[in-house]
Amino acid sequence: MTDTSITAPADPPISGDDQHLRILSTTDLAGMDISLADVVATVEGAYRTLHAGRSDNPRKLTVKPPDGHSVSYAMLGRDGSRDVVAIKTSYKHGLDKGRAEQHYYTSLTLYDDRTGLPVALMDCSRIGSLRTPAVSALLARECAAPGARSALVIGTGTQGRLALPFLLTTLPDLDRLMLSGTHPEGIAAVREQLRDHFPDRDVELVDDLRAAATDADVLVATAGSHTPAAVEADWLKPGALSVLVGHGLAPSTLHRADRVIATSEAQMHITGLDMADADGELPAVDAEFPPVLAGSAAGRRSDTERIFAYNSGLVVTDIALGHRFAQLALAQGLGTEVPLWR
Structure with missing residues (x-):
């Protein structure tokens, strides 16, 4: 995998005083x-x-x-x-x-x-509105199948509005950008944010969620809890990466995944219980993301693995x-x- 990591600026000490x-x-x-x-x-x-x-x-x-x-x-x-x-x-x-x-x-x-x-x-x-889509973009950089070209974002709230610009920051070769959303103001905000950061790019609003999910190499689900959207595992093509931030993925995408990555397995067992099976259980996590990012654990083992990634904030x-x-x-x-x- 090509090293596309970016060096962060150094942070000098900054302190106040003991009264203010x-x-x-x-x-x-x-x-x-x-x-x-x-x-x-x-x-x-x-x-x-x-x-x-x-x-x-x-x-x-x-x-x-x-x-x-x-x-x-x-x-x-x-x-x-x-x-x-x-x-x-x-x-x-x-x-x-x-x-x-x-x-x-x-x-x-x-x-x-x-x-x-x-x-x-x-x-x-x-x-939070910046950190979370940045993590999704890093998950996509490390876990998407080689040559990934299409991305689908589900949801147009706070976390959905910057998802595509961040994905393009880490995966600049994406050439099909899809959006599933129902709120006109949210859809307009997604397009505005994309134009602000990538003026030559636009997003395709999709009505058929199943067809869009079938075509997507990377899916990022950011919708709110009331969304009717629920992508099922059998909609996903071989090699697809599904990143769950909010809602929009059915539990089958987790339980039938070939590999499960979590930013934190402990936090997934706190905030991801809506993805539990009929017995209230969540599957084991194959790898946490910090060691994947550091290169000591595999994010993806084959081009055809369907990977589920749980993005909970650290x-x-x-x-x-x-x-x-x-x-x-x-x-x-x-x-x-x-x-x-x-």
Whole structure:
């Protein structure tokens, strides 16, 4: 496989003081320019550092009420290449309602483990919207069949809108880009993001999901929980790679896969239970992604294997990308310092 890895920029130490905390709002982060290649390199570096044993990424904690109307996560981690400790929290309310009625909040707090001082507290929504499709693109780079030329994205929400630009960043030879979605504003946003990053490319909106899935070398399922889309295993052609981010793949794509890759097997057993079989079981994972990325485990063993990849977020990637944004914010004088500990 051709080495298409990108070197991430070095992150110098950035700390606040023991009385103030720099707050980076949604608006602060939205105004920062960062290239797709920069994001991919930063995320890839975080995975490699984790595999080398220099970072810590414990299992996430989950709280969910009995009726399932909300879900909360807390993730603690340490990035060993940056010496940064961070806590990420996520809270989604209204899972029993439509997208417009849901509320979602996520934040990331960073501390410099060399100085012992805080770095920043930031809205983590943009970080997640970049980190997740970057991971899918890295999974595609490592696990797609050689010569993959077609990609299908299912869903037009936050995670679907940058899926194709990131895929083109790691697999520039893709020549057929397909989209399955039902929300007009989401479809328009997918096209806008693709034009922003690749002005000469366009996406084909598909109505027949089965036919599109049969033709796709790479499938990325990012749809919300209410989607009717559910690609079945027998729709997939030999060599297809299916990446699950949200919803859009039926459990058969996991249980009948020739090979299963997960960013984290432990997290898959927390957040992937909707893919369990009739007995509530998930199949064993053949390899986790950090060793695949590092070259110590195989992502793909043959051109005809149908591979299922589970993309669940690892907090070390949030830390790395959050620290990169904090670095850019400091250089641009963005954010508000709050005398939190005074």
